[in-house]
Amino acid sequence: MTKPATIRDVARRAGVSSATASRALNNSPLVNHDTKRRIVAVAEELAFAPSLSARRLSLGKTQTITVVVSFLTRPQAAERLRGIDAALADSEFDLNIYNVETVEKRDQYFRTLPLRQRTDGLLVVSLPPPGHNLSRLERSDVPIVFIDALENTANLPRVLGDDVAGGELATQHLLDLGHRRIGYVGDAFDNPFGFTSSRDRFDGFERALASAGIEVGEQDVALGAHGRYEARDLAARMLSHPDRPTAIFASSDTQALGVLAAAQDLGLHVPVDLSVIGYDDIEACDFVGLTTVRQHLFESGRQGADLLMAEIAERSATPQAVVLQPSIIQRRTTAPRKEVPHQD
Amino acid sequence: MTKPATIRDVARRAGVSSATASRALNNSPLVNHDTKRRIVAVAEELAFAPSLSARRLSLGKTQTITVVVSFLTRPQAAERLRGIDAALADSEFDLNIYNVETVEKRDQYFRTLPLRQRTDGLLVVSLPPPGHNLSRLERSDVPIVFIDALENTANLPRVLGDDVAGGELATQHLLDLGHRRIGYVGDAFDNPFGFTSSRDRFDGFERALASAGIEVGEQDVALGAHGRYEARDLAARMLSHPDRPTAIFASSDTQALGVLAAAQDLGLHVPVDLSVIGYDDIEACDFVGLTTVRQHLFESGRQGADLLMAEIAERSATPQAVVLQPSIIQRRTTAPRKEVPHQD
């Protein structure tokens, strides 16, 4: 209806200047206790709310943190976002969100978002920047923190899970159960976004096997597009071979669920005939009983946001890299290898 | 490093006034084609990016849409968010997000967020406003659109699924399969947030049964806290009775999964001994094979955002209520009632 009250309205009504009103409302010590009370009362009465734009312009800060996240709907992303929100909830910062599901959007956002005129800080979640942007981002005048991206390639602050260690952990879990032939089902290493988790987890996989003296057979590695159905088909091919692995490590829970479906189609009993382990620990794992590798999703969001706020407060010379260690969550899809007549 | 370029820098360098520069960069027709080209070139050269705060202050708009969402991590919420993002992606609006998981946060946000000084429009997702705020919200000077909340109680624009119809649909599906004793497992009708979906779905449930001439037995209704484990316990009690229902309608997929777990614990085969239907169609349904009622989550987000932008452009006198109709997704947990010796 009517124009909202400005600070000058408050000042006039309280019989002071706008400067004093501003000071009073910002808890400056430079104002008398009684006049402050009066001003606060008037502000209340007029339902005064400061214009954020004016405030920001005047302060030269946006008081805004921008989050760029890939595939918002993936359970991992939502959980990380929650961590970020939790860290920011009681701060002065507003949270701006941009979702990326195409390479075009990614490039657009990396071009237009990291600007002091737009935001005080940028949080990039699960989205490696294109290589040609790296040096520009490193020199950016707005602080940028990466979550779940950007291994050791760049000199930028980041918090990430140790995918290699996670892959090793998963594989070691299967080795400990006596498995010797272990398959890997994961995302193709090459993808338009440059996601590296599948490759890294595979590296961990290989490393664990290597230190157990096992070489990875080519027929035990199946890579394809991300998705449950794709994984089911890959696994079906791998498992229908008579000489098949006794366990499979899938590079994500989604894909592990596909592997389970394939096993069921082929009449293989999990975990008796086949052990399956996934990665991420999404909610579905719990009701399917899927053994998996848990990442600290919420924590990664929270710590990323904290790191960013620290950078905003004072830019650090040497960017910090926080690494969160994954852990095994054992459920009902992994078991000791079935005894077979001929031993090796 | 150095201060970012302002529009005056651009203007000076291009040999024009800041007014002309502004007009040129905003595609005003009031500027000569050649000078415009020159200005644009200089802007490019100086990597000029307008200060959003200054722009907003000057325009008197925040160019920001604020979303308040309850339980960000629930799959439904994330999917709706994606719809909102899609609608906004090519608009001028930035997206501000606030997550609510406690009543305190809800009240805080309803108090401080719907202000013209903060946002151009408010999108409230799956969060009924506390009753004492309603009249204030109806008179709010910033447009508010509700998604998945606020049935017909208030005179505010909204887009929602028809939960009563959904409940009826689910129940009718079971009736069509020959079931006569149908149980209901859902959220307690009273809850701190005032969520009504469980009650509404139950209303549909009752209505379908009533028009089939069936009365709902008290022992066939189990209400409790939201969650899979809680639902499992409720269902276990209901099903361990010798005189038990042959089908169960759960008010959410999460709870339906709990019902499935209970059935399994009791050695009941689904769908032979028991049919189960859920609600929402979350991702997990697909890999469990759960029959369910699908809502248009993405659509609800998109349409809500569109509605809000329309309201921002021009406030409509009579708030629109968009209702999205749910539909049955049949999978493998519902089947015709098993033939029994004694017929009724």
Add this chain to the structure above:
DNA sequence: ACTATCGTTGCAAGCGGTTACATGAAAGCG
């Protein structure tokens, strides 16, 4: 030749806050 019109451009006043600096009153002090 004079004026009305049109296309371009500049001037300057906002938008609504914050804050450096000036000011004035009261208090402290030798």
Add this chain to the structure above:
DNA sequence: CGCTTTCATGTAACCGCTTGCAACGATAGT
């Protein structure tokens, strides 16, 4: 009592952009 300090407040500039209005030269109309 005069001087410095301290505390509280006001004045006015500024943040960077937009835009109503005035101005001005060129063109057209009579």
